[in-house]
Amino acid sequence: MSLIVLKFGGTSVDSCDKIIKVAKLVKKYYDQKNKVIVVSSAMSGATDDLIKKSKKISNTFEKSEQDVLVSTGEQITCSLLAGALIELGLKSRSWLSWQLPILTEGSHTSSRIKKINIKEVLSFLKKGGIPVITGFQGVSIDRRVTTIGRGGSDASAIAIAKFFGADSCVIYTDVDGVYTTDPKVNSKAKRIDKISYEEMLEMASLGTKVMQSSSIQDAMLNNIKIDIRSTFSKNLGTKITDEIKVISKKAITGISYTKDIAKITVVGVKDKPGVASEMFKPLKEINLDMIVQSSSVDEGKTDITFTIKKEDIKKAIILLKKNKKISYEKIIQNDKVSKISVVGAGMITQPGVAQKFFNALAKKKINIMVISTSEIKISVLIDQQHTNKAVKVLHKEFDLE
């Protein structure tokens, strides 16, 4: 008998009809003699609607109250889902995070799960019950409602799988798995059957929005098998696993891209210890993505290039210019940039991937602005207008069709 955590995303539970369908899907797992823990998100859009309400009250709405507010979203879906399971003749009940409790630490709206008390739910499972636990939320040591920042309900599901020692965790969402690239950009994109944690981590952090990278990392660290599946299709989905061998025959597993990023180059900074540290200190509130420093070419001077979200560019430039602790010649900015990445554990053993990558882009006359690589990933920045063209040519070049 396996213990399986089933997590349902917002688009899977955004109407009563869908909740009834989800309940029937849960019943199938139960009927196949599994012990099942269900974790649910809020209805799609519900959290945003609630945050909109809070903004009408105050632009700096108190974060602890925002947590109380938005946590109602999962409370609604979980009670409806438990009710739907009971309607199917099953033993079920909802657990709000404070009822277990799911103890969190860190600030309101960006807490992290620290500990889960499994006692009550475990006893319910042993009696044949199906617990339905609220995702995305927890409770602080001083008994206030909190919400989880990065990863949201996925992070909850992985943490629940970890603390309950579950055999696997199925992430039900509105896509039927991870694709070799975005099917909206390239109709020839194919579903990936199996992917390693590391590859998935690179894919996720590079713009494949199926799961947040923090959740994948947590699953990897705790060796929790993940299945990504579509709630309303019978396709097999994508398995995230540590069985690297299975998948390393191909050099490349997938192509990711991120639009709407901005590139800033600080030209002519001193090439000495501590410069990067001083430069980025005032930018600590801005999410930095790529940081590239080319080697010194001109009398102990160098250029530092970094990328950020397009929306942060004004703030970043102001902070850079205010910073009197660094000297530079000029700042170059470009907010019409895309990042294209090829990801694959296979590139560790297969040489020539980078060359193939650059060559493919050159054939289409796409200029590469910046290059950055990791063990299983190569990323480049290009002009935003060439995004789709680049994804398509790379997808073909790396035999993903």
Place this chain on the structure above:
Amino acid sequence: MSLIVLKFGGTSVDSCDKIIKVAKLVKKYYDQKNKVIVVSSAMSGATDDLIKKSKKISNTFEKSEQDVLVSTGEQITCSLLAGALIELGLKSRSWLSWQLPILTEGSHTSSRIKKINIKEVLSFLKKGGIPVITGFQGVSIDRRVTTIGRGGSDASAIAIAKFFGADSCVIYTDVDGVYTTDPKVNSKAKRIDKISYEEMLEMASLGTKVMQSSSIQDAMLNNIKIDIRSTFSKNLGTKITDEIKVISKKAITGISYTKDIAKITVVGVKDKPGVASEMFKPLKEINLDMIVQSSSVDEGKTDITFTIKKEDIKKAIILLKKNKKISYEKIIQNDKVSKISVVGAGMITQPGVAQKFFNALAKKKINIMVISTSEIKISVLIDQQHTNKAVKVLHKEFDLE
């Protein structure tokens, strides 16, 4: 320095703009050096919307899950209201019922408040904070969310006033007090400045929907002064008090009516001990209102008349006919009946009220079907079509204009 409980009904908090206005109103009390506890209902219509959702899942939706579901309503308004108070520069936070806790007993969807732990909130009050507490809900001894059956958020406010030893409780609603009769039926209806608990109790149970009778009873038993006021008007409202003298100059304080009731008469039952008990035993799930038994006129036989909600009439007739423990000649039913009542503590000392009442109806040729009286109330049943006419003539007859 007084401790005041301010309770806001659903129509007072059903938009962000209104919540901001409510926060400003709360600030006024605070600025006048009062200690203030706020109790809020869900946004008007929110609870019904949630129950509608649960009905889509199941006609017999599990009650414990329904409590989890609908309790989100107050959670939303209380967090928004606390946020609005903070935006005004005040120290505030929301308290969900489980956080105090507000301990309840009894079944889900119809629990009663048993005990409130005031410690945390009291310490917050002492530090100059304004706590905002969810109305209508509580938590059971086994840490499950419950909702309060009768009285809802009013009952919560009265219980909070009781456990905190508050000096008074202001019920903010969408009407500016209790009227001598329904202003929709009679434009000459006047607001009552002061009313005794007993009169208010009769008015409430007879269809004046400003407050539920169970809450008034609780206030009376604990001698909690109540002000009923409109959130968005500067009118003075109605004070519910025990200062009977002030108000007993007039025989009658107000006229109430209830439409949509049904009358059932069981004709020719045996006039012996235990008959009424046997008759009503199977009807225990139906809310009985008036029960009138006229004295025996015919060889140890009598008639028993009772009223119920119109919607319950079919069920009641079936249960009566199934009941083999009673014998009777026939059952007469009428589902087009209204109950009209005159209420006033003054009628204890002023004779002739009943005569004046019956005479007024007779002048308008309105037939009286059934009469029932208490110390401070006279009720009659009449044909539903004469409701408004009866209210108007009585209102005039008793000098309420």
